Amino acid sequence: MADLEIRNLHVSAEDKQILKGLDLDVSKGEVHALMGPNGSGKSTLANAIMGHPSLEVTEGEVHLLGEDVTETAPEERARAGLFMAFQYPVAIPGVTVAKYLRMAVNAHREARGESEIKLKEFRKVTEAAMELMDIPREFSSRYLNDGFSGGEKKRMEILQLAMLQPQLAVLDETDSGLDIDALRTVAEGVNRLAGPQMGVLIITHYQRILHLVKPDFVHVMYEGRIVKQGGPELVELLEERGYGWIGEEVEAAAA
Numbered sequence: 001m002a003d004l005e006i007r008n009l010h011v012s013a014e015d016k017q018i019l020k021g022l023d024l025d026v027s028k029g030e031v032h033a034l035m036g037p038n039g040s041g042k043s044t045l046a047n048a049i050m051g052h053p054s055l056e057v058t059e060g061e062v063h064l065l066g067e068d069v070t071e072t073a074p075e076e077r078a079r080a081g082l083f084m085a086f087q088y089p090v091a092i093p094g095v096t097v098a099k100y101l102r103m104a105v106n107a108h109r110e111a112r113g114e115s116e117i118k119l120k121e122f123r124k125v126t127e128a129a130m131e132l133m134d135i136p137r138e139f140s141s142r143y144l145n146d147g148f149s150g151g152e153k154k155r156m157e158i159l160q161l162a163m164l165q166p167q168l169a170v171l172d173e174t175d176s177g178l179d180i181d182a183l184r185t186v187a188e189g190v191n192r193l194a195g196p197q198m199g200v201l202i203i204t205h206y207q208r209i210l211h212l213v214k215p216d217f218v219h220v221m222y223e224g225r226i227v228k229q230g231g232p233e234l235v236e237l238l239e240e241r242g243y244g245w246i247g248e249e250v251e252a253a254a255a
């Protein structure tokens with residue numbers, strides 16, 4: 001059984017059906033890329049994996065590390081080792097980066113039955129992660145994402161990824177809005193963290209991040225389903241030909 005196993009997932013939001021029978025397997029040690037046109041349901045899938053309360057699962061299942069989490073709360077999934085970097089990270093005024101990271105790290109430790117992280121160790125881990133992500137130290141005392149530039153927010157998400165060391169990470173358009181240097185930093189961060197202990201699902205529109213973080217598997221989403229799967233060669237094909245032919249193939253198959 002895959003570490004993240006999605007079967008026949010149907011999801012709706014405000015009575016609109018968005019995911020229409022989606023299957024996906026992601027295991028630790030694998031990097032998956034999810035592509036597809038605007039509005040095909042990629043972010044909805046990410047939110048459904050995380051258990052977003054505004055979504056309703058009308059059919060199908062999500063299994064995480066062997067457990068059925070279809071009906072569980074986001075906190076529980078996070079504790080089970082799921083991490084999500086959002087397409088639009090939210091600002092948390094009043095909570096500093098350092099405080100937020102410490103809360104997040106301690107929540108994970110508590111879930112594993114470990115004691116709270118010692119301040120000295122926390123500082124050490126944070127400094128190492130910030131250096132890895134090229135984030136200036138003074139960011140520790142700023143309010144999370146408040147007034148951060150787009151690129152800073154994205155780097156901050158990978159910083160959290162580095163500190164939490166989840167078993168499965170879903171990165172929704174972590175590459176959008178990044179300049180070339182920031183993109184490289186984020187990609188290096190992901191590459192450094194990806195390995196036998198972590199599975200990654202990268203949602204993206206562009207091949208440039210997929211040149212830096214090589215996916216083992218590429219999935220294409222179209223109107224709420226994964227309609228095509230392959231290896232890295234699929235990325236180039238999409239870049240060349242766009243998504244029109246995918247739609248034509250799907251319609252021809254349905255006719």
Ligand SMILES: Nc1ncnc2c1ncn2[C@@H]1O[C@H](COP(=O)(O)OP(=O)(O)OP(=O)(O)O)[C@@H](O)[C@H]1O
Pocket residue numbers: 013014016018036037038039040041042043044045054087
């Ligand atoms: N909470 C919601 N209520 C109503 N409709 C929603 C909701 N969330 C998503 N949708 C709709 O579902 C469809 C899929 O949206 P989603 O954000 O998953 O697409 P996406 O593939 O991530 O697109 P993009 O590439 O633009 O990020 C869209 O038509 C969107 O308007």
Ligand SMILES: [Mg+2]
Pocket residue numbers: 042043044087
């Ligand atoms: Mg999206």
